[in-house]
Amino acid sequence: MESAATALEEVRGNIARVCKPARRKPEDVTLIAVSKTKGVDAIQPLIDAGQRVFGENRVQEAAAKWPALREAHPDIELHLIGQLQSNKAEEAVALFDCIHSLDRPSLLTALAKAMDKAGRRVPCFVQVNIGDEEQKGGCPIADLPAFLEAVRAAGIPLAGLMCIPPADIEPAPFFALLAKLAADHGLKGLSMGMSGDYETAVMLGATHVRVGTALFGARG
Ligand SMILES: *Cc1c(COP(=O)(O)O)cnc(C)c1O
Numbered sequence: 001m002e003s004a005a006t007a008l009e010e011v012r013g014n015i016a017r018v019c020k021p022a023r024r025k026p027e028d029v030t031l032i033a034v035s036k037t038k039g040v041d042a043i044q045p046l047i048d049a050g051q052r053v054f055g056e057n058r059v060q061e062a063a064a065k066w067p068a069l070r071e072a073h074p075d076i077e078l079h080l081i082g083q084l085q086s087n088k089a090e091e092a093v094a095l096f097d098c099i100h101s102l103d104r105p106s107l108l109t110a111l112a113k114a115m116d117k118a119g120r121r122v123p124c125f126v127q128v129n130i131g132d133e134e135q136k137g138g139c140p141i142a143d144l145p146a147f148l149e150a151v152r153a154a155g156i157p158l159a160g161l162m163c164i165p166p167a168d169i170e171p172a173p174f175f176a177l178l179a180k181l182a183a184d185h186g187l188k189g190l191s192m193g194m195s196g197d198y199e200t201a202v203m204l205g206a207t208h209v210r211v212g213t214a215l216f217g218a219r220g
Pocket residue numbers: 034036057081082164193194195196210211212213214
């Protein structure tokens with residue numbers, strides 16, 4: 001396995017390379033290093049190499065790993081990228097700087113209440129079920145206008161839209177659709193692209209890419 005610094009340089013280089021023809025600036029793309037299942041021994045070298053934005057998909061795991069690391073590095077930003085149960089909303093609001101998985105009215109209610117109680121507003125991406133898949137999380141496209149209105153009415157800072165396209169199909173059309181939906185609703189943030197497709201996502205406007213395997217190696 002190559003070093004963390006080399007992997008990071010490679011991913012950053014790839015982002016910069018595709019930004020050029022897309023007429024975008026690399027600094028407009030936030031690289032979220034997805035550290036789920038990875039221990040502090042794997043995360044620390046990436047911090048040492050300068051990475052400061054990390055993503056986790058489980059509240060419990062993040063609560064176990066990150067408080068000590070954040071104490072040592074107060075400039076770290078932690079993003080929740082995985083599905084969130086309403087009963088974990090309070091913990092998520094306390095722990096994360098951004099939530100990428102706001103996708104249903106019950107969770108909106110729970111998050112709004114948790115943010116009021118904590119006196120802390122955490123920006124949220126609304127996750128869209130972009131491939132209209134049966135068991136997948138995400139707000140149905142048809143429900144998106146009403147849901148976005150409800151999020152705005154609840155006073156939750158809206159970071160933008162997020163999607164996970166269907167597996168094993170060319171992702172570009174789904175990224176393009178998410179970008180169009182965001183533009184239609186006056187939203188700038190686009191959380192899309194993972195290890196296998198972040199370059200395509202950047203060319204189609206991603207502002208946040210969520211990259212795990214390409215930085216940390218395969219998950220066990
Ligand atoms: C695990 C995960 C990623 C990162 O996936 P890789 O293929 O390892 O880069 C991105 N987004 C979400 C929502 C994930 O759960």
